Amino acid sequence: MQQLGSTLAANRFGLGARPGELAAIGGDGRDWLRAQLTQRPPLIGAAQLSSSAAVLGEAFALQREIQQARRSGNEAQQKLPQFLKPIYTAEASARFQQAVASDRPFLERLTQFWTNHFAVSIDKQFLAGLAGSFEREAIRPHVLGNFGDLLVAAETHPAMLLYLDNHLSVGPHSPAAIRAGLRPRGQRTLGINENLGREILELHTLGVGGGYSQADVTSFATVITGWSVGGGSGLFASGPPGRFVFRPETHEPGTKTVLGRSYPDSGYRQGIEVLNDLAQHPSTARHIALKLARHFIADDPPPAAVERLAGAFSEFGGDLPAVYRTLIDTREAWEQPLAKYKTPGDFIVSSYRGLSLPVDAAHGPLAPFELLGQRTWQPGSPAGWPDRSADWDGASGLLKRVEWADAVGGRLGSRRDAGELAPELLGANLTGATATAIARAASAQQAVTLLLAAPEFMRR
Amino acid sequence: MSAIKRREFLTLGALAAGGALITPRVSFARAAAGQGRPRLVLVILRGALDGLAAVPPCGDRDYGRLRGEFALRAPGEAKGALALNGFFGLHPSLAFLGESYAARELIVFHAVASPYRERSHFDGQDVLENGTPVAHALESGWLNRALGAAPGAARREAGVALGQNVPLVMRGPAEVASWSPSKLPGPDPDTLARITDLYAHDPLLSVRLADALMANSMAEEGGAMAPSQPPAAPAGSSPAPAQASPPPAQYAEVVRAAAGFLRQEDGPQVAVFDTTGWDTHANEGGAEGQLAGRLAALDRGLATLKEQLGPAWRETAVLLVTEFGRTAAINGTRGTDHGTATMALLVGGAVAGGRVIADWPGLAPHALYQGRDLMPTLDLRCVLKGVLEEHLEIPARALESTVFPGSERARSLKGLMRA
Numbered sequence: 025m026q027q028l029g030s031t032l033a034a035n036r037f038g039l040g041a042r043p044g045e046l047a048a049i050g051g052d053g054r055d056w057l058r059a060q061l062t063q064r065p066p067l068i069g070a071a072q073l074s075s076s077a078a079v080l081g082e083a084f085a086l087q088r089e090i091q092q093a094r095r096s097g098n099e100a101q102q103k104l105p106q107f108l109k110p111i112y113t114a115e116a117s118a119r120f121q122q123a124v125a126s127d128r129p130f131l132e133r134l135t136q137f138w139t140n141h142f143a144v145s146i147d148k149q150f151l152a153g154l155a156g157s158f159e160r161e162a163i164r165p166h167v168l169g170n171f172g173d174l175l176v177a178a179e180t181h182p183a184m185l186l187y188l189d190n191h192l193s194v195g196p197h198s199p200a201a202i203r204a205g206l207r208p209r210g211q212r213t214l215g216i217n218e219n220l221g222r223e224i225l226e227l228h229t230l231g232v233g234g235g236y237s238q239a240d241v242t243s244f245a246t247v248i249t250g251w252s253v254g255g256g257s258g259l260f261a262s263g264p265p266g267r268f269v270f271r272p273e274t275h276e277p278g279t280k281t282v283l284g285r286s287y288p289d290s291g292y293r294q295g296i297e298v299l300n301d302l303a304q305h306p307s308t309a310r311h312i313a314l315k316l317a318r319h320f321i322a323d324d325p326p327p328a329a330v331e332r333l334a335g336a337f338s339e340f341g342g343d344l345p346a347v348y349r350t351l352i353d354t355r356e357a358w359e360q361p362l363a364k365y366k367t368p369g370d371f372i373v374s375s376y377r378g379l380s381l382p383v384d385a386a387h388g389p390l391a392p393f394e395l396l397g398q399r400t401w402q403p404g405s406p407a408g409w410p411d412r413s414a415d416w417d418g419a420s421g422l423l424k425r426v427e428w429a430d431a432v433g434g435r436l437g438s439r440r441d442a443g444e445l446a447p448e449l450l451g452a453n454l455t456g457a458t459a460t461a462i463a464r465a466a467s468a469q470q471a472v473t474l475l476l477a478a479p480e481f482m483r484r
Numbered sequence: 485m486s487a488i489k490r491r492e493f494l495t496l497g498a499l500a501a502g503g504a505l506i507t508p509r510v511s512f513a514r515a516a517a518g519q520g521r522p523r524l525v526l527v528i529l530r531g532a533l534d535g536l537a538a539v540p541p542c543g544d545r546d547y548g549r550l551r552g553e554f555a556l557r558a559p560g561e562a563k564g565a566l567a568l569n570g571f572f573g574l575h576p577s578l579a580f581l582g583e584s585y586a587a588r589e590l591i592v593f594h595a596v597a598s599p600y601r602e603r604s605h606f607d608g609q610d611v612l613e614n615g616t617p618v619a620h621a622l623e624s625g626w627l628n629r630a631l632g633a634a635p636g637a638a639r640r641e642a643g644v645a646l647g648q649n650v651p652l653v654m655r656g657p658a659e660v661a662s663w664s665p666s667k668l669p670g671p672d673p674d675t676l677a678r679i680t681d682l683y684a685h686d687p688l689l690s691v692r693l694a695d696a697l698m699a700n701s702m703a704e705e706g707g708a709m710a711p712s713q714p715p716a717a718p719a720g721s722s723p724a725p726a727q728a729s730p731p732p733a734q735y736a737e738v739v740r741a742a743a744g745f746l747r748q749e750d751g752p753q754v755a756v757f758d759t760t761g762w763d764t765h766a767n768e769g770g771a772e773g774q775l776a777g778r779l780a781a782l783d784r785g786l787a788t789l790k791e792q793l794g795p796a797w798r799e800t801a802v803l804l805v806t807e808f809g810r811t812a813a814i815n816g817t818r819g820t821d822h823g824t825a826t827m828a829l830l831v832g833g834a835v836a837g838g839r840v841i842a843d844w845p846g847l848a849p850h851a852l853y854q855g856r857d858l859m860p861t862l863d864l865r866c867v868l869k870g871v872l873e874e875h876l877e878i879p880a881r882a883l884e885s886t887v888f889p890g891s892e893r894a895r896s897l898k899g900l901m902r903a
Contacts, residue, residue: 147761189766192817213552215816219765222603222822232604232619238854241603395667397648404760405531407606414623417688418649420662423670423696426679430671461682470675477679479686 031451038129040374080266115156143408155401158183171342172303195276221245231311250275368396429476442471531763535826588838597860608807624656633882661699706744743792823857870897
């Protein structure tokens with residue numbers, strides 16, 4: 025019988041045990057997790073993946089081509105999706121591959137947590153080609169860094185600016201808006217779009233009850249006017265294609281007040297200064313602490329645990345490894361076995377890890393995510409995927425997992441011994457009922473299906 | 485009982501004055517007329533649908549100024565709005581809904597809002613679904629609690645959610661099914677029996693699996709199970725990332741499945757599904773464009789629902805709601821930001837339609853909520869309570885106490901359904 029510590033370390037903090045992993049972790053699990061925090065950030069070293077700037081530059085060029093073709097009556101609509109789809113597939117496959125193969129799965133889980141915190145979704149134009157590079161460029165380098173740096177990297181990334189429409193937001197008193205107003209037939213008024221400003225306050229930093237008003241949203245949106253992306257069209261054409269640019273001509277001039285503090289106009293820096301203050305705000309500490317505790321401990325985490333995490337966040341100035349270490353040291357995280365129902369993504373990755381399944385990049389490796397209802401980087405909203413059991417434990421969703429487990433069993437046949445694997449994967453969580461059911465299975469295929477369908481494999 | 489004359493309430497003021505005095509017992513009338521069971525479809529439009537675009541107040545003198553290049557032309561003009569009552573129009577993409585209005589099967593509610601007054605999608609949707617004035621106040625939804633209070637509530641699975649998971653509005657103590665199309669063949673009966681055994685002592689998974697299997701057999705009866713694509717093994721080819729959400733094909737499949745469940749005489753009475761993509765911050769478009777395309781897909785889905793329901797459409801009411809509206813004026817990126825009041829729609833053969841119910845606040849600068857949004861003058865809960873009371877025969881007492889706690893002042897709208 026494995027100890028609970030290694031079982032929880034691998035399944036709750038990691039992405040599911042691989043055969044032999046529990047033994048390698050040893051009894052406690054905490055040291056194994058702490059060791060993952062001291063090395064390089066969890067980058068993906070794949071030379072064949074393109075930068076967001078390269079993808080977006082080409083996508084903008086393609087879009088211009090399509091628009092010209094449309095004017096001359098040619099249908100070229102499909103060109104953009106045809107360009108973006110293979111990029112999405114390559115990026116999501118590389119991420120899946122890394123999650124399955126990683127010997128630092130805690131860092132992969134944390135990466136996914138932060139990507140979901142700063143969620144973009146591929147159902148918006150261009151994002152299918154950018155979501156992967158967003159994670160590689162803005163999230164991964166900062167997973168072991170400081171929250172303030174992570175925040176700035178995420179909000180200034182072209183994927184985020186496009187996703188929440190800030191690239192086109194124009195200060196109503198900016199030089200560009202004034203010029204547009206002087207034009208005789210300029211019936212189009214230039215102005216702000218408050219989408220990014222609102223979601224930074226509501227979702228990325230303070231949280232919805234964090235003490236901001238509509239006036240703060242509007243004011244902050246004017247602060248970040250001019251934060252844009254190069255290589256667009258019209259007013260937004262200048263600058264290196266696909267890269268962040270600050271456009272002084274669309275930036276709203278003047279001092280602005282956000283959360284009672286006044287920020288003199290410093291152009292691009294004005295937004296950075298607000299972000300720096302937001303990163304250190306006590307509401308942000310509580311918001312991040314609650315989300316981390318909900319992810320790692322329980323849907324409704326013990327308030328004392330949330331307080332401790334928020335305290336560490338503030339005390340160490342947003343130093344993320346310090347917060348993670350506090351999480352590892354949180355007694356409650358080790359006391360509630362199986363408190364979380366796995367998301368479909370967790371279920372798939374832990375199955376691949378546990379059964380040593382290959383991620384076959386040539387043959388539609390992402391189909392399981394589609395089938396089980398959690399397509400990579402498509403949460404559909406800037407709030408990201410929900411993180412409570414009730415959001416995932418629907419009847420139809422469970423049946424889909426059972427059907428998929430059956431298909432995996434059928435594919436593997438007798439090439440895996442579920443009876444041997446069960447204690448290696450489930451450790452201290454393995455129940456007698458599951459062990460017996462697997463031992464009595466009618467075939468090796470059915471035994472694999474029962475292992476993946478077992479109640480203790482559905483949870484972490 | 486059926487002799488009680490229905491009143492036509494054109495404004496909330498009229499309702500407040502007279503609405504509380506009569507409680508028509510539509511159940512008797514329906515039974516006497518030999519009609520079947522009432523069916524309700526709830527469609528949640530996630531992302532805050534722009535009510536001023538879907539149902540433009542063409543007769544409002546401030547509308548054209550606020551909407552600029554995206555203001556819809558008046559009915560009768562090229563690409564103009566579809567005519568409703570001379571003041572309001574319908575977006576030209578909503579052809580089926582326009583016909584439904586003419587056939588007196590559509591009620592349009594305007595300047596309507598849930599009790600939520602902030603501008604977060606996620607809290608707004610929570611309030612819309614949990615049925616209280618406060619986000620996250622309850623972990624169950626008003627529709628689930630209503631099913632628990634329905635006459636003959638003991639029957640399992642009176643409701644079905646179309647999707648792998650159950651949205652908050654349908655979560656709660658009453659057992660509901662969820663169903664989504666499957667591309668895998670599924671385990672043989674022996675494997676399934678062993679998994680059922682394995683779940684015997686797991687209170688959550690045992691119920692979920694039983695519900696899923698029951699929903700599958702109901703879906704088979706309803707003809708919704710025919711796989712639209714050949715079964716794919718886990719290593720099948722990966723589909724293209726969606727460019728629009730929901731993908732039209734998937735949306736049609738969901739609508740067909742909903743109809744498949746509802747048209748069975750002993751199947752679920754209530755179906756819920758949601759659509760996304762209404763958060764039009766940039767390049768929203770007018771008579772044509774982004775929002776127009778989404779509205780057209782929604783409209784086609786409703787037409788499909790009617791066609792697929794066949795005779796059961798006569799007993800059906802479809803309620804379309806969104807978490808809040810959008811700013812009255814176009815923003816700087818040719819879209820609209822988060823707002824307050826919006827529209828809601830009630831369409832179906834059981835609806836006493838052909839009217840707009842709105843106490844119109846106007847769009848003049850001083851009339852806007854916080855100087856920017858359409859002012860709410862009708863509490864969405866009045867609509868929801870009216871539908872639940874008259875259509876599903878949920879007792880008024882339960883509506884006040886358990887379904888919509890704290891809603892005493894939001895009196896149920898009467899006369900929404902045909903007698």
